[in-house]
Amino acid sequence: MKRKHEYSEKSDPTEERKWIPTWPTPSGITETQANDECVRQIRNSTVGKSCSSVLDDSEVDEHIDACVIDIQVFDDLSQAKLSRDLMIAQCEEVLTKNSTFWEESSGSDGTVGPPRSILGAICPSDCSGNGNCVDGTCTCSEGFGGTDCSTNLNEAPQIYRSGLKGLCDSSEENCADYVSIYGDNFVESDILTCHVTSVEISDSDFTIGDSTETVAATYATYEEVRCPLEVSSRRRRDANGAPRPIGALVSISNDGTLESAQVLAIIYDANCDVCNGTHGFCSRRTDICIVDGECYELDDPACDKGSKIWIIVGAVLGSVFAIVVVVIIVIVVCVKKKGKKKARVGSADRLE
Known part of the structure; x- marks a missing residue:
């Protein structure tokens, strides 16, 4: 017979004791x-x-x-x-x-x-104690907002990120219309605004611009608003015609004045660039070709088409160059012949 405090083969001496809640709680609630x-x-x-x-x-x-x-x-x-x-x-x-x-x-x-x-x-959450329920809709007391009056309008909303890790891929999403901003305590109202400061994106970091635009935000949910980035209409292209990534620092305000912290939003084309939304930089992909301002994988037929076009252009330019060289040579030869002829005539005149 085993003694009372001995473990059987099936016992686990490392097994933690089950936690049993007690009063008061760890924080002191009775x-x-x-x-x-x-x-x-x-x-x-x-x-x-x-x-x-x-x-x-x-x-x-x-x-x-x-x-x-x-x-x-x-x-x-x-x-x-x-x-x-x-x-x-x-x-x-x-x-x-x-x-x-x-x-x-x-x-x-x-x-x-x-x-x-x-x-x-x-009413939702019984209006959180910050308003009155009238016909199933909360009428919030001054200084509070939201469908359940739980949002303190005297505090700026909190925002965590924009898009997917700060990025909006224009090849997959309609970034020209808006960029989603995620956070907490957004209030649906006519004075919900986005404050947008444009930034210049490079391959190592970003540079903050001088001006900030205030535009109306579109309320999606308590945790998401959508901001139209006006900078998207001024998107520039590089020497090859491919679109360059653009960025903006965005903050949100429930009352048009009290702003949240800023988050970085970058609009880019994943077919052309690789971007880091956390640190704010983009670099051009090295495994692509650019044809007519569009980026393609190297094994895409469009890359062969682009190469053929450049071969044709090169051949035409080469032919033109060859013709020009021949014309120049002919002109030089003719000029030299005329010079020799004049020289012979001059010598004959002196002999006479």
Whole structure:
């Protein structure tokens, strides 16, 4: 018989003990604090009071109990907002599926549907406590914005990158129309703006221009806006006619004034160049040919066509050059013959 503290062959002495959450949490949150926050967000919120006529008390209590456990496990009071959103989703589902709650619409057509008095009180995140829910839409308090009023307009939005690692490949995307900027806290409004400073891209770094343009941004999502880069209309080409990469430093403003940090955006053609959006440089590919301003892989038939064209051009130029040389030689020979003839005539005159 093995002693109590001996390990069997199947035991693993290195196995970590399972973590069991306790109160208070590592950050100091007590069970009372967690319960109070869950009750505030779920039962006592505007949407919670509206849904109380739809959900049983026991169902609301289940959401509160689960909320307290989530706060304990994740050590984060903001978990209460997620639990509230789950309660809202259940409330909406019951209202739309259970016709016993439906009522006749205010119109004269006699149609029935979920009660507007309750659905109209359901807003995203209950307006985050920074606004009022009116007919299902948040009316934000001054200084806040967004569909759920969670964005503080007195703080600049955060941006992380542009395009794919700071690059927009014009051979794959319509970069002439816009470049996507990704971040947080973008607000859909008429004063959402992009602030664009052009930069000159070289094969080792980039040089910042002197002027900055402010253009209207297009809101895509809370985490993406689209900026038209006016510099794209002035895209230049090199001596071979191939497009040169262009770049810009871009910042975003929710109110047209308070700007985020800048991120670098580079528009380039991957068929022609290799670019680094992190450090901001581009170099021309060495495994391509350029024909009529377009870049092709060396094994592309267009490269052979280009070579043949240059061979023909070279042959024509060579022929022209040869003709010119022959003409010059003929002229020189004729001039020399005339000179000799004059010399003989002069000698004969002296003899006479």
